[in-house]
Amino acid sequence: MxxxxxxxxxxxxxxxxxxxxxxxxxxxxxxxxxxxxxFEFDEKHDATFFRSNEKxxxxxxxxxxxxxxxxxxxxxxxxxxxxxxxxxxxxQQFVYLYDFSKSxxxxxxxxxxxxxxxxxxxxxxxxxxMVSRIEGxxxxxxxTKGLLxxxxxxxxxxxxxxxxxxxxxxxxxxxxxxxxxDGNGLLGDLLSGExxxxxxxxxxxxDASDEQTDDDASGMxxxxxxxx
Numbered sequence: 046m047x048x049x050x051x052x053x054x055x056x057x058x059x060x061x062x063x064x065x066x067x068x069x070x071x072x073x074x075x076x077x078x079x080x081x082x083x084f085e086f087d088e089k090h091d092a093t094f095f096r097s098n099e100k101x102x103x104x105x106x107x108x109x110x111x112x113x114x115x116x117x118x119x120x121x122x123x124x125x126x127x128x129x130x131x132x133x134x135x136x137q138q139f140v141y142l143y144d145f146s147k148s149x150x151x152x153x154x155x156x157x158x159x160x161x162x163x164x165x166x167x168x169x170x171x172x173x174x175m176v177s178r179i180e181g182x183x184x185x186x187x188x189t190k191g192l193l194x195x196x197x198x199x200x201x202x203x204x205x206x207x208x209x210x211x212x213x214x215x216x217x218x219x220x221x222x223x224x225x226x227d228g229n230g231l232l233g234d235l236l237s238g239e240x241x242x243x244x245x246x247x248x249x250x251x252d253a254s255d256e257q258t259d260d261d262a263s264g265m266x267x268x269x270x271x272x273x
Contacts, residue, residue: 069129
């Protein structure tokens with residue numbers, strides 16, 4: 046028996062990928078399911094594989110079903126085709142397309158073939174297919190709302206987030222400008238506090254400042270060149 050290790054890369058960012066391992070005797074349906082599991086996608090949508098090459102051109106399809114579209118040649122069926130039967134070279138490549146309306150596209154490349162001796166290798170005890178490596182944060186199938194769940198809609202309505210998409214509202218902008226002008230904003234409060242502290246210290250330090258000599262001042266400028 047042989048174990049086939051494939052690297053599944055997201056077409057839009059090849060730094061995001063998953064390594065999966067399957068038996069050569071398993072079907073493309075198994076590969077389809079482990080890819081979705083690896084990227085945390087559901088199984089609600091249509092899908093197909095394409096035979097491919099080093100230029101990632103799309104050849105004959107190995108499809109989940111026969112869809113209503115024009116085929117150059119009739120597609121093969123995932124649940125009928127053994128993965129091992131489609132391995133023609135040690136760098137065999139496929140393109141996987143999921144959810145035709147969103148066109149999630151993944152590039153698949155064979156990266157290792159592991160020969161397993163029956164009853165003599167621990168790999169026989171593992172359950173295949175399996176995910177062996179995860180790199181990068183995968184894309185979210187349904188975007189932000191899909192990640193946060195249905196409660197996000199309630200949050201949007203409660204806080205009226207949709208009206209703030211272009212920035213602050215008019216009332217917020219007016220308040221911000223007012224804060225800038227009179228110095229009552231957070232930064233203004235901090236600065237005014239520092240000014241009050243400085244004013245209280247000025248009286249105490251005035252006499253000491255008057256006693257400084259011109260030599261001290263010239264010494265300060267002489268030392269400043271060393272600071273750079």
